Amino acid sequence: MAQVYDRVALIGLGLIASSLFWAMKRGGLAGEVTGYARSDETRATAREIGLCDRVCDSAAEAVKGADLVVLCVPVGVMGAVAAEIAPHLAPGATVTDVGSVKADVIAQVGPHLPEGVHFIPAHPLAGTEHSGPRSGFAELFDNRWCLLVPVEGTDKDAIARLRALWEGAGANVEEMDAEHHDLVLAVTSHAPHLIAYTMVGVADDLRRVTDSEVIKYSAAGFRDFTRIAASDPTMWRDVFLTNKDATLEILGRFTEELFALQRAIRTGDGDHLHAYFTRTRAIRRGIIEAGQDTDAPDFGRGARKS
Amino acid sequence: MAQVYDRVALIGLGLIASSLFWAMKRGGLAGEVTGYARSDETRATAREIGLCDRVCDSAAEAVKGADLVVLCVPVGVMGAVAAEIAPHLAPGATVTDVGSVKADVIAQVGPHLPEGVHFIPAHPLAGTEHSGPRSGFAELFDNRWCLLVPVEGTDKDAIARLRALWEGAGANVEEMDAEHHDLVLAVTSHAPHLIAYTMVGVADDLRRVTDSEVIKYSAAGFRDFTRIAASDPTMWRDVFLTNKDATLEILGRFTEELFALQRAIRTGDGDHLHAYFTRTRAIRRGIIEAGQDTDAPDFGRGARKS
Ligand SMILES: NC(=O)c1ccc[n+]([C@@H]2O[C@H](COP(=O)([O-])OP(=O)(O)OC[C@H]3O[C@@H](n4cnc5c(N)ncnc54)[C@H](OP(=O)(O)O)[C@@H]3O)[C@@H](O)[C@H]2O)c1
Ligand SMILES: NC(=O)c1ccc[n+]([C@@H]2O[C@H](COP(=O)([O-])OP(=O)(O)OC[C@H]3O[C@@H](n4cnc5c(N)ncnc54)[C@H](OP(=O)(O)O)[C@@H]3O)[C@@H](O)[C@H]2O)c1
Numbered sequence: 001m002a003q004v005y006d007r008v009a010l011i012g013l014g015l016i017a018s019s020l021f022w023a024m025k026r027g028g029l030a031g032e033v034t035g036y037a038r039s040d041e042t043r044a045t046a047r048e049i050g051l052c053d054r055v056c057d058s059a060a061e062a063v064k065g066a067d068l069v070v071l072c073v074p075v076g077v078m079g080a081v082a083a084e085i086a087p088h089l090a091p092g093a094t095v096t097d098v099g100s101v102k103a104d105v106i107a108q109v110g111p112h113l114p115e116g117v118h119f120i121p122a123h124p125l126a127g128t129e130h131s132g133p134r135s136g137f138a139e140l141f142d143n144r145w146c147l148l149v150p151v152e153g154t155d156k157d158a159i160a161r162l163r164a165l166w167e168g169a170g171a172n173v174e175e176m177d178a179e180h181h182d183l184v185l186a187v188t189s190h191a192p193h194l195i196a197y198t199m200v201g202v203a204d205d206l207r208r209v210t211d212s213e214v215i216k217y218s219a220a221g222f223r224d225f226t227r228i229a230a231s232d233p234t235m236w237r238d239v240f241l242t243n244k245d246a247t248l249e250i251l252g253r254f255t256e257e258l259f260a261l262q263r264a265i266r267t268g269d270g271d272h273l274h275a276y277f278t279r280t281r282a283i284r285r286g287i288i289e290a291g292q293d294t295d296a297p298d299f300g301r302g303a304r305k306s
Numbered sequence: 307m308a309q310v311y312d313r314v315a316l317i318g319l320g321l322i323a324s325s326l327f328w329a330m331k332r333g334g335l336a337g338e339v340t341g342y343a344r345s346d347e348t349r350a351t352a353r354e355i356g357l358c359d360r361v362c363d364s365a366a367e368a369v370k371g372a373d374l375v376v377l378c379v380p381v382g383v384m385g386a387v388a389a390e391i392a393p394h395l396a397p398g399a400t401v402t403d404v405g406s407v408k409a410d411v412i413a414q415v416g417p418h419l420p421e422g423v424h425f426i427p428a429h430p431l432a433g434t435e436h437s438g439p440r441s442g443f444a445e446l447f448d449n450r451w452c453l454l455v456p457v458e459g460t461d462k463d464a465i466a467r468l469r470a471l472w473e474g475a476g477a478n479v480e481e482m483d484a485e486h487h488d489l490v491l492a493v494t495s496h497a498p499h500l501i502a503y504t505m506v507g508v509a510d511d512l513r514r515v516t517d518s519e520v521i522k523y524s525a526a527g528f529r530d531f532t533r534i535a536a537s538d539p540t541m542w543r544d545v546f547l548t549n550k551d552a553t554l555e556i557l558g559r560f561t562e563e564l565f566a567l568q569r570a571i572r573t574g575d576g577d578h579l580h581a582y583f584t585r586t587r588a589i590r591r592g593i594i595e596a597g598q599d600t601d602a603p604d605f606g607r608g609a610r611k612s
Contacts, residue, residue, distance in 0.1 A: 076576075125523055129590075145523055184519050187509050192527030194571075195501055198564045200586040202556065203493050205563075213490050215592040217431055217451055221498030223593060224530040230590035233583035240571045240579060250508065251568055255561065257511075258504045262557055265500075265546045270382075273546060277539035280506040284435075284536035286521040287529060 004165045006031040009066035011059050011081055013037035013046050014232075015127065016098045017072035018136025021051055023169035026138040030165075036062035037133070038073075045133045060088040068165070071097035071109070076238035079108030086112045094118040094158050100185065100235070102149045102178040104242035110151065118158035121149040123181065124171060125189075131232040142170035149178050186246035190239055191254060194247065196228035197236070310471045311374040312337040317365050317387055318378035319343035319352050320538075321433065322404045324442025326376065327357055329475035332444040336471075342368035343439070344379075351439045366394040374471070377403035377415070382544035385414030392418045400424040400464050406491065406541070408455045408484040410548035416457065424464035427455040429487065430477060431495075437538040448476035455484050492552035496545055497560060500553065502534035503542070 008030040010017040017035065024030045035052030036059045037043055046055045056062040063069050063085045073081055078099055089095065095117055099105045102121050113119050126144035128135065146166040150159050163173045176184075203214045203222065218226065240247055264272040314336040316323040323341065330336045341358030342365045343349055352361045362368040369375045369391045379387055384405055395401065401423055405411045408427050419425050432450035434441065452472040456465050469479045482490075509520045509528065524532065546553055570578040 147523075184523055187512055187520055188524045188528040190527075191508075192505055192531050194567060195505060195564070196527060197583055197586050198567055199498055199501060199560060200589055201582055202497075202559050202563055204585060204589050205559070206493055206556075214493055215589060215596050217453070217490055218494050218593050218596075221496075221502060221534050222494040224534060225498050226586075226590040226593050228527050228530060229583070229586040231583075233580045233587070236583055237576050237579040241574055241576055244571055244574075248568060248571060250512075251564070253508050253511070254505060255564070257508055258501070258557070258561070261500060261504055262554060265550055265554060268547055268550075270543050270547055273543040274539045276507055277503055277535070277537075277542055279510060280503050280532075280535040281539070283506055283510050283521065284532040287524050287532050290521050290524075 002028075003031060004029045004161060004168060005068040007066045008033045008068045008070065009062045010035040010052065010070050010072055011037075011062060011085065012072035012074075013042050013051060013055075013133045014072060015131050015135045015140075016124065017070070018046075018051050018133050019126075019138065019140035020070065020072070020098075020124075020136075020169060022136055022138035023141055024165075027168040027170075029168040030068075034062045034066065042133050049134065051133050051136075059085050063088050063090075063093075065090055067093050068162070069093060069095045071095070071099070074232075074235050074238040075099040075101045075105055075242050076234075078105045079112065082109040082112040086114060089114060089117050091116045092118075094120060094162060096120045096122050096162055098122060098124055100189070100239050101243040102181045104182075106149070106151060106178055118155050119151060120154060120159055120162050121151070121178070122162065122166070123147045123149070123185075124166070126171070127231075129227050129230040131235070139170065141166070144171055146171035146173050147181055148173060148175045149181055150175060182243050183246045183249075186243060186250045190243055190247045191250040193228055193231065193236060194240065194251065195254070196225040199225050200229040308334075309337060310335045310467060310474060313372040314339045314374045314376065315368045315372035316341040316358065316376050316378055317343075317368060317391065318380075319348050319357060319361075319439045320378060321437050321441045321446075322430065323376070323378035324352075324357050324439050325432075325444065325446035326378070326404070326430075326442075326475060328442055328444035329447055330471075333474040333476075335474040336374075340368040340372065348439055355440065357439055357442075365391050369394050369396075369399075371396055373399050374468070375399060375401045377401070377405070380538075380541050380544040381405040381407045381411055381548050382540075384411045385418065388415040388418040392420060395420060395423050397422045398424075400426060400468060402426045402428050402468055404428060404430055406495070406545050407549040408487045410488075412455070412457060412484055424461050425457060426460055426465055426468050427457070427484070428468065428472070429453045429455070429491075430472070432477070433537075435533050435536040437541070445476065447472070450477055452477035452479050453487055454479060454481045455487055456481060488549050489552045489555075492549060492556045496549055496553045497556040499534055499537065499542060500546065500557065501560070502531040505531050506535040 013035050032053045034054045034056055036056045043055050071078055106121055124141055124146040126140050166173050319341050338359045340360045340362055342362045349361050352358055377384055412427055430447055430452040432446050472479050
C-alpha cells in the first residue's frame with residue numbers, strides 16, 4: 001500500500017492510537033510516526049514496546065512538522081489538547097480525532113485551530129474493553145466502519161487523504177453529520193454501555209445476598225454485560241457527559257419500554273412478551289447479514305476448555 | 307467413561323436435549339436414548355440427523371422402561387408434560403429437567419409423579435441464542451456449571467447417579483435450593499436478558515429515525531445485546547412468567563440505579579459516573595479468574611474478516 005502521510009503525530013497512546021500505529025505500519029501508510037501521552041509511565045511503555053518511531057515528551061514537540069495529527073485522548077480533554085498543540089501546527093496540516101462523540105468535540109476543538117489547518121473529525125467504530133498502550137493490535141479496524149464527520153467547507157483533498165489512511169488501516173469509511181452520528185451512537189453504543197454498567201452494579205450490590213455466586217454462576221447474558229462494563233471509566237464518563245442529550249433521550253425511551261415489559265410480567269401477559277421477543281430476533285439477523293458479527297454458536301465459548 | 311444409565315428418555319428435542327444427547331454419546335454415558343418432541347417436523351429432523359437412538363411418536367412411548375427421563379421443554383409446559391408421562395414411568399426411575407427456573411417447575415411437576423419415582427430438578431448453566439434440534443453440540447456443557455436442586459428427602463444414590471451423568475457430559479455439578487437458584491439466576495441471566503430485549507426493541511422503534519444505520523453501525527455494546535435478544539421467545543416468555551417475583555425485584559433495583567446514573571449525567575456529576583464504572587470493572591476480573599469467560603480482546607471479533 002502507498003504511503004499516505006509523511007509525518008503522523010498520535011496524541012494519546014491508548015487502545016485506539018496503538019492499534020492505528022500498528023495498522024499504519026502493517027500498511028506502510030505513514031513515513032515517521034511520533035507520539036505523546038500525558039504520563040511518563042505510558043511514554044516509557046511506548047518506548048519499550050516500539051509504539052511510535054519517536055515518543056516525544058510534549059505534545060508540541062510531537063506535532064511539529066506533522067502533516068497529520070490524530071487526537072486519541074478521552075473526549076473530555078480534546079479541547080485542552082487542541083489548545084496546547086494549536087500554536088505548533090504546520091500550515092496545511094490535517095487535525096483529526098477518534099473520539100466517540102462528535103458534536104461536542106467539534107465545539108471544543110474547532111475554535112482553537114488556526115486558519116489553514118484542516119479539521120476533519122472521525123470515529124472508528126471498533127474497540128475492545130481493554131485500554132492503554134499495550135492493548136492495541138493492527139487488525140482492530142479491519143472490516144469495521146470509520147465515520148468521517150467533516151465540518152462544512154472542508155477541503156476535499158484533505159478528506160480524501162484521511163479516507164485513504166483509514167481504508168489502508170482496514171476500515172470502511174463513510175461520511176455523516178455530527179448530530180446524526182451522536183444519535184446513532186447513543187442507540188448502538190452509549191445507552192447499551194450505560195445499561196450494562198448499571199446491571200453489573202446491581203449485581204455487585206447483591207453480593208451480600210448471593211455471595212460470590214453472581215460471579216461463579218454468571219450466565220451468558222450477564223457475562224456479556226460484565227465485559228462491556230469493564231471498559232475504561234474515564235472514556236465512558238466523558239462520552240456520557242458530552243453526548244448527554246441523545247443518551248438521555250434514548251434512556252428515556254428504554255425506561256418506558258422496560259416498564260411496559262415489567263407490567264406484562266406482573267400481569268402475566270405472555271402474548272405481549274412473546275411478540276416483543278419475536279420482533280427483536282429479526283434485528284439480529286440483520287446484523288449478521290450486514291457482516292458485523294458472526295453467527296457461530298456462542299463464539300465457541302461454550303466449547304472452550306479453560 | 308462408564309455407562310451411567312441403561313435407558314434415557316429426552317422429552318423435547320431442542321438445543322439442550324440435542325447437546326445432552328451428543329455429550330452422552332461422546333462419553334458413552336447411556337445405553338439407549340429415546341426422544342420425543344411435540345411436532346412432526348422436529349421428530350423428522352431428529353430422525354434425519356440421528357438425534358436419539360429411537361425417536362418415538364408419543365412421550366408415553368419414549369419414557370417406557372427408561373431409568374432416566376429428562377424434561378427438555380420450555381418451563382411453562384413442564385407440568386403438562388409431567389402429567390402426560392406420569393402413568394408410564396418405570397418404578398425407581400429418575401425424572402429430571404433442565405429448566406431455567408426451579409421453584410415453579412418443582413411446583414408444576416412434583417404433584418404428578420408417582421411414589422417410587424425420584425424427582426431431581428436440574429439446570430445446566432450453558433446455552434446459546436440458537437434453538438431447535440440442529441443447534442446442539444457435545445461440548446456445550448464442558449466446564450460449565452450444572453446446578454442440581456433436589457427436593458427434601460431425595461434418595462442419595464439417585465442424586466449421585468444424576469451427578470455422574472452431568473459430570474460425564476463435561477459439567478461441574480453443585481447443589482442449591484430452588485429459591486436461591488431463582489434469585490441468583492434472576493441477577494445473572496433473567497434480568498440481563500429482559501434488558502437486552504428492551505434495548506434492542508428501542509433500537510428497532512427508532513428505525514424510522516436512523517434507518518438501517520442501527521444495524522449497519524451496530525457497535526460492540528449493542529451487538530452483544532442483539533445476540534442475547536435473539537434467544538427463543540417461548541423459552542424466555544416462560545422464564546419471566548415463572549420467575550416473576552425475583553425478576554421483578556432485580557428489575558426494580560436496576561431501574562433505581564439507572565435513574566441515579568441518568569441524574570448524574572443530567573447534572574454533569576462526572577465523579578459519580580467514574581466511581582461507578584470503576585467499581586463494575588472489578589466484577590469482570592472476578593469472572594475471568596473464575597474461568598467463566600476469556601480475556602481475549604473482543605474474542606477476536608475485531609480481527610475477523612467477513
Ligand atoms: N476504546 C474504544 O472502544 C473506543 C472506540 C472508538 C473510539 N474511542 C475513542 O478513542 C479515544 C481514545 O480511547 P482509547 O480507548 O484509546 O483510550 P485509552 O486506551 O484509555 O488511552 C487514552 C490515552 O489518552 C491519554 N491522555 C489522557 N488525557 C490526556 C491529556 N490530557 N493529554 C494527553 N494525553 C492524554 C492517555 O495517557 P496516559 O496513559 O498517560 O493517561 C492515554 O494514552 C477516546 O476519545 C474514545 O472515546 C474509543
Ligand atoms: N437455551 C438456553 O440457553 C437454555 C439454557 C439452560 C436451560 N434451558 C432450558 O432448557 C429447556 C429447553 O430449552 P431449549 O433451548 O433446548 O429449547 P428449544 O431448542 O426451543 O427446544 C424446546 C423443545 O421442547 C419441545 N416442546 C415444546 N413444547 C412441548 C410440549 N408441550 N410437549 C413436548 N415437547 C415440547 C419443542 O418441540 P418442537 O420443536 O416440536 O416445538 C422442542 O423440541 C427450557 O426449559 C429452557 O429454560 C435453556
